[in-house]
Amino acid sequence: MLLSFRVSNHRSIREEQQLNLNPVYEDDRPVGTDWAAVPVAGIFGANASGKTNLLDALQYMAHMVVSSHRDAEPDGGISRHPFLLDDAARDEPSWYIADLLLDGVRYTYGFAVDDTRVTEEWLDSYPMGKKRQLFSRGDDRVKPGASQDTRELELVESITEPNVLFLSLAARSRQRDFRPVYDWFAHHLQFRRANDTRSYALSAMRALEDADRYPEIMLLLRAADLGIEGCGTERLVMDEETLRRQYGSRRIPSRLLRELEDEGPRELLRPWVGHRGRNGMVQLDLHDESAGTQALLQQAPRFLSVLRRGGTFVVDEIDASLHSVLTARLIGLFQQPETNPNGAQLLFTSHDPSLLGRRDGEDILKRDQVWFVEKDSFGESSLYSLADFKPRKDENRERRYLGGSYGGVPFIDESFTEALLRRGGGATGQDTEAQRQARTGTDSETASSRH
Incomplete structure (x- = not known):
């Protein structure tokens, strides 16, 4: 689980900001859980306030951990995104620090980079709650922790370029202490960006193709009250007759006719969604569905996969094309141990204030699961928690947010x-x-x- 994330000098984030996911209110903890971090965190704020930049910073950290040794050219420097509205920031390092709980052991990993090299890097673990340094890096030297094989790490250091993270290479050595942190960034931290339309389409196709294997998808579609009775895929031999049957009175796109003429008939996978009709179920093509239905199909497999396997799912603009009731239902899956048996986490941004309200008599988001981002007159983003306001458990947080009590709302110039x-x-x-x-x-x- 992600316990906290700190970042400074990244895009609109000038000074260090911390997203702290440690629980604040014991009586808000989901019943029957002892999770060390909250399972959900929603980040709200005006357009261009810096919400996406916070998620981008975490994704940048993950990319550096997993790929810095593959992407870096010798003496090629480091690609980064410092704060650009202050000349001094361009020459200062950018910092990224993550606190993790992995298999019952807490880890703290962080690094700082400038345009040319990694200026600092370290990894500590806390077995039995006591700090153990695994390595530290500074002044172009790596210092192994007392528990590590010095000769092994010296060999790793000898092949680590100044613009490559030591962890990226050390995780491949025989030292097992480095692997859990690397694996979390590589395999248990997933991202869904709001503009990633290509992966959306693939996710929707996969959802329909795997509907029999993953019955939760069909249950979610039925619960959404979309009039859907079934879904799946079928293989079609795509020839001119099939195209005319598929498009009916509509004009067949000339692109498809040219492809058919050049390549001949070919087998295609056709996704379909079944709706209630007067004479029974009618199969419709995926592109005939509403944007909301397509968005739900695109997102559901990723949500269900994370819930099944565990890990941290980071979603930018979770409410895009989805009704607030459906968004609340997806969030609710992470709040209950029955649907979240492996303690998966959901971290998201949103513009939908209704997510600060209640559904079926329960808070969609608990008091320690709400964060706000604001940007000041100098273009610097700041992150703060709803818990800082010490809200009452029964107060109308949606109304107070819209009224400006918590900040994080746009100022409308008249x-x-x-x-x-x-x-x-x-x-x-x-x-x-x-x-x-x-x-x-x-x-x-x-x-x-x-x-």
């Missing part, structure tokens, strides 16, 4: 609206007769009130 009102008659900039009369009347009333 000057644009006022400018349009002043333009009056539209593009000509001339007032209408009614507007002139209204203003004349108002001016007369004002003059009378002065006497």
Whole structure:
């Protein structure tokens, strides 16, 4: 599990910000669990406040751990994204630190990079709650911990370029202490970006193809009240007759006809979704479904996979194309040990304030599962928790958030609206007769009130 994540000097994050997932309120803990971290964390804020940048920083850290040894060219420097609105930040390192709980042992791993090299890096573990240093790196030297094979790590150090993380290579050595942290970044931390449309389509196809093997997908579709009775895939020989039958009265795309002429008939996998009709179930193509149904199909397999195997799932804009009730249902799967037996975590961003409310008499998000991001006048993002406000358990958090009590809401500048009102008659900039009369009347009333 991810216990906390700290970052500084990454995109709009100038000073160090910490996402702390340790539970704050014991009475908000899901019944029957002893999870060391909250299973869900939702991050809210205005557009361009820095929500996505926080997730991007965690993804950057994961990419460096898994791929720095493959991507780096000798003396090629390091690709990073420092804060650009302060000249001093460009010359300062960017920091990334993660606290993890893996198989009952806590680990702290972090590193700092500038444009040319890794300036610092370290890994500590806490077996039995006592700190044990596994290695530290600074001044272009690696210092193995007392428990490590010095000769083995010296060999790893000798092949570690200045722009490569030591952990990326040490995890491949015979030292087993490094592997759990590397494996978490490589295999148990997953990301879903809001604009990753290609992987969405593949996920939707996989969901329908695996519907028999994973009955939870069908249960979720039925629970969503979409009128869906079944789903699956079928293999079709794609020839001109099949295309005409599939497209009916609609025009067959010329691209498909050209492909058919060049390549001849071929076998394709056709996903379908079955809906209730007057005469029974009707199979519809996936592209005939609503954006919401497609979004649910695209997202469901990833959610269910993480719940089944455990790990941390990071989702940007979880509410994209989904009704808030469906989003709340997906979040709720992580809150209960019955549907989340392996303590999986969900970390997401959202613009949907209804997720701060309640469903079926229960809070969708607990008080220690809500975070806000704001950007100041200098373009610097800050992250803070709802728990900082010490909210009552029964207060209406959705209404208070919309009212600005917690911050994290956009400031709407009325000057644009006022400018349009002043333009009056539209593009000509001339007032209408009614507007002139209204203003004349108002001016007369004002003059009378002065006497």
